[in-house]
Amino acid sequence: MRILVVDDDALSAELTAAIVASRQHVPIIAHNAMEAVLSLEAEPEIALIISDLNMPLVSGLELYTMLCEQGVTLPFILLTGDDAGPMPGNTPGLRACLQKRADLAFTLGEAVDQALSG
Amino acid sequence: MAIDITRFIQRFVEEARDHQPRLREGITALAQGAEAGEINAMFRAVHTLKGSSRMLRLEAISALTHALEELLSALRDGTRAPDADALALLEQAADLLDTQIDLLAEGHPPESLPTPDAALHQALTTAASPGAPISMPATEPIPNAQALPTRLRLSDTVRVRMEQLDDLIRLMGEVLSNHHEQHALVERARTLGASLPAEHQRPLTTFHRAFKQSTQGQDSLMSELHDRALKLRMLPLAVVFDPLARMTRELAQTLGKEATCTLSGSDIELDRQMIDRLSEPLIHLLRNALDHGLESPEARRRAGKPPQGRVTLKAWQDGSGVVIELGDDGAGIDLNAVRQQALAKGLASAEQLTLASEQQLLELIFNPGFSTRSMITDMSGRGVGMDVVRRTVVDELSGDLRLEQRQGLGCTFTLRLPFSLALVRVLLFRVGGQTLGVTAPYVSSLTEVRLEQLIDTAGQRTLVHNDEFIPVVSLATLLELDETPSGERLLLMIVCQGTQKLALTIDTVLDERDMVIKPLPEHLGEIPLVSGMASAGGNALVSLLHVPALLSCVTKGAGRAPVVNAARPSAPRILIVDDSLNTREIEKDVLEAWGYHVILAENGQDGLDKALAEPFDAVLTDVEMPVMDGFTLTARLRDQERYRQVPIVIVTSREKEADRQRGMAVGADAYIVKGSFDQNHLVDTLKALLG
Numbered sequence: 001m002r003i004l005v006v007d008d009d010a011l012s013a014e015l016t017a018a019i020v021a022s023r024q025h026v027p028i029i030a031h032n033a034m035e036a037v038l039s040l041e042a043e044p045e046i047a048l049i050i051s052d053l054n055m056p057l058v059s060g061l062e063l064y065t066m067l068c069e070q071g072v073t074l075p076f077i078l079l080t081g082d083d084a085g086p087m088p089g090n091t092p093g094l095r096a097c098l099q100k101r102a103d104l105a106f107t108l109g110e111a112v113d114q115a116l117s118g
Numbered sequence: 119m120a121i122d123i124t125r126f127i128q129r130f131v132e133e134a135r136d137h138q139p140r141l142r143e144g145i146t147a148l149a150q151g152a153e154a155g156e157i158n159a160m161f162r163a164v165h166t167l168k169g170s171s172r173m174l175r176l177e178a179i180s181a182l183t184h185a186l187e188e189l190l191s192a193l194r195d196g197t198r199a200p201d202a203d204a205l206a207l208l209e210q211a212a213d214l215l216d217t218q219i220d221l222l223a224e225g226h227p228p229e230s231l232p233t234p235d236a237a238l239h240q241a242l243t244t245a246a247s248p249g250a251p252i253s254m255p256a257t258e259p260i261p262n263a264q265a266l267p268t269r270l271r272l273s274d275t276v277r278v279r280m281e282q283l284d285d286l287i288r289l290m291g292e293v294l295s296n297h298h299e300q301h302a303l304v305e306r307a308r309t310l311g312a313s314l315p316a317e318h319q320r321p322l323t324t325f326h327r328a329f330k331q332s333t334q335g336q337d338s339l340m341s342e343l344h345d346r347a348l349k350l351r352m353l354p355l356a357v358v359f360d361p362l363a364r365m366t367r368e369l370a371q372t373l374g375k376e377a378t379c380t381l382s383g384s385d386i387e388l389d390r391q392m393i394d395r396l397s398e399p400l401i402h403l404l405r406n407a408l409d410h411g412l413e414s415p416e417a418r419r420r421a422g423k424p425p426q427g428r429v430t431l432k433a434w435q436d437g438s439g440v441v442i443e444l445g446d447d448g449a450g451i452d453l454n455a456v457r458q459q460a461l462a463k464g465l466a467s468a469e470q471l472t473l474a475s476e477q478q479l480l481e482l483i484f485n486p487g488f489s490t491r492s493m494i495t496d497m498s499g500r501g502v503g504m505d506v507v508r509r510t511v512v513d514e515l516s517g518d519l520r521l522e523q524r525q526g527l528g529c530t531f532t533l534r535l536p537f538s539l540a541l542v543r544v545l546l547f548r549v550g551g552q553t554l555g556v557t558a559p560y561v562s563s564l565t566e567v568r569l570e571q572l573i574d575t576a577g578q579r580t581l582v583h584n585d586e587f588i589p590v591v592s593l594a595t596l597l598e599l600d601e602t603p604s605g606e607r608l609l610l611m612i613v614c615q616g617t618q619k620l621a622l623t624i625d626t627v628l629d630e631r632d633m634v635i636k637p638l639p640e641h642l643g644e645i646p647l648v649s650g651m652a653s654a655g656g657n658a659l660v661s662l663l664h665v666p667a668l669l670s671c672v673t674k675g676a677g678r679a680p681v682v683n684a685a686r687p688s689a690p691r692i693l694i695v696d697d698s699l700n701t702r703e704i705e706k707d708v709l710e711a712w713g714y715h716v717i718l719a720e721n722g723q724d725g726l727d728k729a730l731a732e733p734f735d736a737v738l739t740d741v742e743m744p745v746m747d748g749f750t751l752t753a754r755l756r757d758q759e760r761y762r763q764v765p766i767v768i769v770t771s772r773e774k775e776a777d778r779q780r781g782m783a784v785g786a787d788a789y790i791v792k793g794s795f796d797q798n799h800l801v802d803t804l805k806a807l808l809g
Binding site for chain 1: 126129130133162165166168169170172173174175
């Protein structure tokens with residue numbers, strides 16, 4: 001499966017991509033919301049979006065709302081460098097909000113499998 | 119998990135090294151009383167580091183950055199003032215972060231990194247909670263003393279004074295220029311060897327081969343040296359572009375206008391020398407666009423345009439140089455105002471001005487003291503005008519500046535520039551017993567022709583080259599050198615500036631190489647046809663031809679500038695439509711010599727406009743032209759009652775029968791192929807058609 005990874009921090013994006021790749025998926029990296037939208041247009045086969053929450057200009061959550069408004073209903077996983085807060089309410093397509101921690105490899109792997117199977 | 123995170127550690131260190139200075143700069147800025155913007159930048163840096171360090175299980179770093187982030191967010195939200203204590207705490211935390219990153223970079227395992235000791239951690243987190251007094255930890259900033267770096271850590275960059283870099287690049291240019299002499303020496307070694315008796319030749323042949331190989335090896339090393347050295351001094355165009363974009367809105371406001379500036383290509387890099395001198399002409403062009411180009415918001419509304427004007431500043435790479443385009447969507451240039459101003463300044467006579475083509479009129483704008491605004495405003499009306507801009511671009515930057523305009527739609531200035539002036543590509547040739555050079559951008563092409571291939575147009579030898587008529591001039595005669603008797607074949611070097619072209623006869627081409635151009639010493643500054651000198655290795659110097667001066671010397675000398683012609687008032691009026699300046703001028707010369715009254719147009723649309731504005735007795739048109747081609751023009755003219763019977767002659771380089779038939783089908787009366795152009799044929803054809 002192709003999975004879009006959105007993160008303004010290049011290193012963090014690569015790490016997330018590595019996790020995605022270890023699950024036999026193909027990661028596509030975008031460094032901001034704009035690139036993300038362009039990638040979605042260029043790659044119609046993307047099945048899941050994983051985005052950092054805290055990004056300049058357009059945050060991960062804003063990206064999610066923006067895509068919803070455009071009718072993009074792909075499952076969406078948020079990552080955050082902060083301590084995990086409550087899931088933002090009224091966001092049915094949002095599958096998870098995970099903390100960037102050393103166990104992300106595990107938690108994200110699980111979340112990806114779930115999101116793609118459900 | 120199958121992910122090997124160790125390979126990401128190095129990337130983390132690199133990234134951290136990018137963020138560290140931001141933190142330090144922020145602390146300094148805070149100490150000087152900076153506001154929230156600075157804190158945001160610091161916060162982002164720290165937050166990013168926290169995220170990555172957590173993912174990489176760098177616990178010491180994530181603990182520190184987490185605490186640091188708390189303090190920064192308190193500072194950002196204003197719940198904590200950036201007082202001396204808070205700053206000291208930030209400094210201490212930044213020091214610890216430096217130590218952590220350094221140790222990590224040296225390959226220490228993540229577990230061994232010093233963590234913020236309880237005191238620092240405590241201080242950071244309590245400092246973050248509102249109202250709590252900051253209790254400074256004992257100044258014992260470096261825990262884990264044995265992990266202290268033993269070496270001084272130096273930055274990866276050094277500051278170098280500009281002059282030193284300039285000296286280095288100048289020296290590099292000299293070395294490269296002089297290196298060409300090696301090739302001559304290699305060749306001499308070969309001829310020396312060949313002149314020896316056969317039994318002594320062997321060692322010299324071996325020497326020659328080794329010498330040649332070594333020289334060739336040097337060649338590639340040197341050109342790499344050249345590239346590398348130049349790179350050191352390159353700066354992105356953004357340095358010039360960004361301030362211009364910012365300036366636009368403000369400048370427009372002072373003029374009672376609204377404008378935005380869009381940029382593209384600002385990442386293209388140019389030699390700092392160029393960037394330095396480019397700013398002034400560009401500012402001038404921008405001011406010109408805002409002052410003369412853009413209309414007031416009301417005028418724009420009336421013209422059906424959005425009230426806010428648009429200025430675009432674009433750059434792109436083109437061959438061995440860069441093209442910069444500054445365009446506006448204003449009213450374009452009022453050609454009538456140009457005519458009036460030129461007349462008032464005595465730049466041309468009324469007759470010349472009515473005859474002049476649009477391009478010729480636009481050229482007038484580059485005359486000293488020219489300005490189409492009678493009212494002197496704060497900005498571009500000061501009369502230091504386009505002439506200074508053009509001179510800077512052409513003489514100082516070895517570039518070219520052109521202007522195009524569309525009535526009511528705006529105008530565009532196009533600058534062509536080399537990436538650098540350190541070394542310039544020069545074509546070396548011989549003429550009249552002298553070795554001369556010309557900088558490569560001026561050379562359009564080289565061609566060899568038989569004498570009989572040249573055609574005669576009103577006494578001027580002319581070359582037909584790619585759909586254009588180009589006057590042929592003997593360079594030796596022009597420079598008052600001895601003319602070498604030419605054989606059956608002529609070697610022609612076609613030089614160009616803007617739309618103007620000239621074919622110069624030369625004897626031989628010697629070489630093409632990168633050379634260091636030296637300006638003429640002051641006492642030689644008056645030689646008009648020489649733009650500079652180049653060292654040709656050894657003690658030899660080569661003079662470089664000043665092509666713009668050469669072109670204007672030829673046009674003036676040969677009387678090809680708009681002349682007051684002797685046409686009788688009753689003479690037939692002919693409209694010549696061709697996109698090539700040279701072709702138009704030559705056809706005009708021919709017809710004027712026969713007493714016709716000639717008006718020029720530079721494309722089909724221009725021709726159509728002129729033909730509809732006043733009557734003509736005949737129209738001569740080229741086929742391939744921008745905006746509107748000659749076939750369309752012919753067809754459109756035939757649609758007009760007034761031009762149903764007027765003779766239309768197509769003059770083109772298209773020889774195919776199909777084209778000829780198409781020409782006839784759209785209504786042309788005659789079809790003349792430029793390749794077989796014969797002025798008598800043209801004149802006879804016209805005479806026959808005009809009856």
